[in-house]
Amino acid sequence: MKMTGAKMVTESLKNEGVEVVFGYPGGAIMNVYDEIYKQTHFEHILTRHEQAAIHAAEGYAKATGKVGVSIVTSGPGFTNAVTGLADAYMDSIPLVVITGQVPTTIIGTDGFQEIDAVGISRPCTKHNYLVNKLEDLPRIIKEAFHIASTGRPGPVHVDIPKDITAEVGDYIYPKEVNLPTYKPTVNYNKKQLKRAMQAISKAKKPLLYIGGGAILSNCAYEIRELAEKLNIPAVETLMARGVMGHTNPLLLGMLGMHGEYAANMAAHETDLLISLGARFDDRVTGRLDEFAKKAKVIHVDIDPASIAKLVHTNFPIVGDLKVTVQGMIDSIGEFEFNDYTNWVALLQDYRVQHPLAFKDSDVKIKPQWPIVRVGELVGDNAIISTDVGQHQMWSAQFYPFSYPRQWNTSGGLGTMGFGLPGAMGVAKARPDKVSINFTGDGSILMNIQELMTCVEQKLPVINIILNNNYLGMVRQWQTMFYENRLSETDLSAQPDFVKLVEAFGGIGYRVTTKKEFDEALKDAMEKKVVAMIEVIVDRNEEVLPMVPNGHALNEMMLLGDNDE
Numbered sequence: 001m002k003m004t005g006a007k008m009v010t011e012s013l014k015n016e017g018v019e020v021v022f023g024y025p026g027g028a029i030m031n032v033y034d035e036i037y038k039q040t041h042f043e044h045i046l047t048r049h050e051q052a053a054i055h056a057a058e059g060y061a062k063a064t065g066k067v068g069v070s071i072v073t074s075g076p077g078f079t080n081a082v083t084g085l086a087d088a089y090m091d092s093i094p095l096v097v098i099t100g101q102v103p104t105t106i107i108g109t110d111g112f113q114e115i116d117a118v119g120i121s122r123p124c125t126k127h128n129y130l131v132n133k134l135e136d137l138p139r140i141i142k143e144a145f146h147i148a149s150t151g152r153p154g155p156v157h158v159d160i161p162k163d164i165t166a167e168v169g170d171y172i173y174p175k176e177v178n179l180p181t182y183k184p185t186v187n188y189n190k191k192q193l194k195r196a197m198q199a200i201s202k203a204k205k206p207l208l209y210i211g212g213g214a215i216l217s218n219c220a221y222e223i224r225e226l227a228e229k230l231n232i233p234a235v236e237t238l239m240a241r242g243v244m245g246h247t248n249p250l251l252l253g254m255l256g257m258h259g260e261y262a263a264n265m266a267a268h269e270t271d272l273l274i275s276l277g278a279r280f281d282d283r284v285t286g287r288l289d290e291f292a293k294k295a296k297v298i299h300v301d302i303d304p305a306s307i308a309k310l311v312h313t314n315f316p317i318v319g320d321l322k323v324t325v326q327g328m329i330d331s332i333g334e335f336e337f338n339d340y341t342n343w344v345a346l347l348q349d350y351r352v353q354h355p356l357a358f359k360d361s362d363v364k365i366k367p368q369w370p371i372v373r374v375g376e377l378v379g380d381n382a383i384i385s386t387d388v389g390q391h392q393m394w395s396a397q398f399y400p401f402s403y404p405r406q407w408n409t410s411g412g413l414g415t416m417g418f419g420l421p422g423a424m425g426v427a428k429a430r431p432d433k434v435s436i437n438f439t440g441d442g443s444i445l446m447n448i449q450e451l452m453t454c455v456e457q458k459l460p461v462i463n464i465i466l467n468n469n470y471l472g473m474v475r476q477w478q479t480m481f482y483e484n485r486l487s488e489t490d491l492s493a494q495p496d497f498v499k500l501v502e503a504f505g506g507i508g509y510r511v512t513t514k515k516e517f518d519e520a521l522k523d524a525m526e527k528k529v530v531a532m533i534e535v536i537v538d539r540n541e542e543v544l545p546m547v548p549n550g551h552a553l554n555e556m557m558l559l560g561d562n563d564e
């Protein structure tokens, strides 16, 4: 069938089963937008900033497991989107991002709104394409979806010059991709798996170290089964929250810079670290040469480049995590495992001795309290997004996550401004859940314009601002490591957040007591419109435990360490 390149784009998205696209138009992508106007297969959500279009697609992808899609224009449209691309790349989120480019005849002339988009996106995408010929377009889109969603997922960028979207040609959407150099290893090597299982059976203090790959590969329930069948304790990275479920007695909590005492001590003392889809990020390991020093390491990852990149690996396994963990479960009968009861009991005792806690107060609301409270009142009904800062770490620590895809945060890049658009993507993907965004007074202003998108699209995101009048996380470092020189972190100058959200057409609440918080949350959930609950919290609270930069995980500062 003959059609324009622009129509090929919308037809291909239809063929991929795309339901929602987040985007923002402009000159170079107008032919595609003209086709978007005419088609009825997918919904287009007009965000108010291109960065937000990418974060919303990320939120959508994380909540559903599907590929998120964004379309933006060339030049400034693309450069605005770059932070989102980098964010998705760091967290291995499957996205296809289509951008307009100036016509092929103008490329290289410093034309209006021209930028070397593929040059810029190369280091922050899994793969990228500049479409040079119309006949390549359907194949490239097919490949983009395939690459984004297979192997280690990630964002794929497709840059299309304007003349190509105007040109007419034959459209045949390929049924399959043929990429001889791209063949992710799904099935593990049986010998490698056997060796790893042997090592587990002989270990005295094995520990499951669960990363975001567990969510991406949809294998939380297999991991729970493995842990429970063998009685092996588990720690989760920031990205893996929800994998084990907070009530599971084998879960020791999050590990890393702001990890729980028991989780960090478990990593310090284990003799066999079983890494499942985790990448040994420096925020997790602390001082690398001291990390899990007593342990042999099993590392399961779909990405061979991740294995042994940062730590010595004794037992590497390349493969899809779900397939591999299932293989581990299936082979349990072939081995005789040690009894890990004493090891589990020791770690549970650590949890009792040094629980994750904060000193609650009835005079000032402590910032951790609203997080715990939402957990009590909304619990499993909420999907939690965050921005970046102290509120993010407290959310990761204190929210009772029960299931995978209940947690949406910017882990690898740590992007302030992620929360509201991310939560918007979640609200679109999961209308059956309450989409809550815990944010800071700094972060919320970085993509505040998305309140307008939420109002227009009737996406009832509840933003809970833990307002400490500071760039709190930076302030914490200044207090601890820069002799309290609070350089440019005081945010006393603030908008009236209640009026601000009202100006966009949402509802706002300023809350100074626990009772007011409960009432505001209940009201916001009933009204089902975009809301902002500004909670005035204790300004000086710190995120603890904390492993200071350059220290080992067992050198945590704990609650009470700073007391006089």
Ligand SMILES: Cc1ncc(C[n+]2csc(CCOP(=O)(O)OP(=O)(O)O)c2C)c(N)n1
Binding pocket: 387, 388, 389, 390, 391, 392, 414, 415, 416, 417, 439, 440, 441, 442, 443, 444, 466, 468, 470, 471, 472, 473, 474
């Ligand atoms: C785009 C961006 N700029 C700067 C930073 C560095 N940074 C990390 S946390 C933080 C403070 C966040 O303040 P706020 O949103 O008020 O949250 P709080 O820490 O007070 O909870 C800053 C500036 C970042 N992560 N992202």
